[in-house]
Amino acid sequence: MLLISCPNCGSRDETEFHYGGQAHVAYPESPNELTDREWAEYLFYRDNTKGAFAERWLHSTGCRQWFNMLRDTVTYEIQAIYPMGSPRPDAAGKVTAETGTASTAADSTTTGSAAPSIAATSTSPTSSTTAPEGATK
């Protein structure tokens, strides 16, 4: 079982938390202009990283607040815990932001908020519409 350090409540058992999947997935800026392919990317495609992965967790039986976690998906080691709205705190976040690929882009321009709203977690304009080369049929 993971021992998770909630930013508000301290270390608690994993059973108190719910998993929220990949962090930093931006709600489309202009939903009406998306193609079916872009909607598919936003709705169904998430990174499935082997290694350091930025993800959301909810302390559902504690403070009921969302937060972000950087966790290794092979060793399960928790590398960082940081607030919703903050950029991913490792080099990978910066590299991704610079190259502008997909949805791990650091949302450095958002203001901090613990609200579970998807829209509040990212404002990166490219993250919902950028498909890797070759992905568009």
Added chain:
Amino acid sequence: MSADHLPEHPDFLWRNPEPKSSYDAVIVGGGGHGLATAYFLAKNHGMTNIAVLEKGWLAGGNMARNTTIIRSNYLWDESAAIYEHALKLWEILPEELEYDFLFSQRGVMNLAHTLGDVRESMRRVGANKLNGVDAEWLDPQQVKELCPILNINDNIRYPVMGATYQPRAGIAKHDHVAWAFARKCDELGVDIIQNCEVTGFVKDGNRVVGVKTNRGTINTEKVGLAAAGHSSVLAEMAGFRLPIQSHPLQALVSELHEPVHPTVVMSNHVHVYVSQAHKGELVMGAGVDSYNGYGQRGSFHVIEHQMAAAVELFPIFARAHVLRTWGGIVDTTLDASPIVGNTPVENMFVNCGWGTGGFKATPAAGMTFAHNIATGEPHRLNKPFALERFETGALIDEHGAAAVAH
């Protein structure tokens, strides 16, 4: 005992060849699906100059870690068609592969514990019958007659209100299934190459022309990905994305017991599935760990939860012991249905997304995927499971409909 008295080593079931510099097709992943695909490529399509690349040892991933349940009682037409085809293949494969892998059609029961379960179950029985899948509804007394150790008292939190039953369903010895396919593949000339990890792909424009491995580059005209939990990693190497999330899925066995459990019992609602292996272990599994994971292990509270469910349903299990627990990496999709078909890369094909239920589909996955690789076009059975469905919206939503939670 001295070495002189040891029995002769049995014959090896397959060669361990060095990879050739070029093949007509390369299958990535030497599990059940990869081996079945190679078998049907050779048998149905005459493609024998092919290789199966396995980064570890043969069938050491999910093929070695599943709970061996085989059934076809899925709700939707597309699923019933492919899983029922698989079941029909299971029924003839021991003879065709000349290998008795102990396919035991002892039936599978899916318990209903709430009024909602009862309605969903009866609906599924009706849908199954219309699709030619054997299915019946059992009341609690009939459940008890088929599986006397099940607790059908109404004084538990979620009493058994009935069950669906598929008599032709059952279990098989998973390792032997893999070995049966591997031996036949080998006989047909397929190279099974273990300890050969794919590290990249060679592309000419958008067409794949080779596979880079830790044992050198292999030229090939076609590549089939059958790597379950690692499908996303391979897709990324090839330059496209898959709507897959990899999760740990755990299972466990007890010590050996005399035969007490004559069938397979699955409960979606309290969430455990239980059978008794031929040797006597009670074999149990349940849902995935919620987080993404490639670690082939999960959290213990998930084991605890499924054992609590098992003990409530089978009070006799309270004095059994957990002998081993383990985890596999399952490739889940958001509609709980697989992805079998073409990819955005020319001549590269993918078979993945079988999530928590791939073992039962092994023969049909292999047959349809082989067809897709050989002809470049999907077989009618895997056509609905194309990657495009996430764009068109033609999802096959088996979440909650497939008789078990995922």
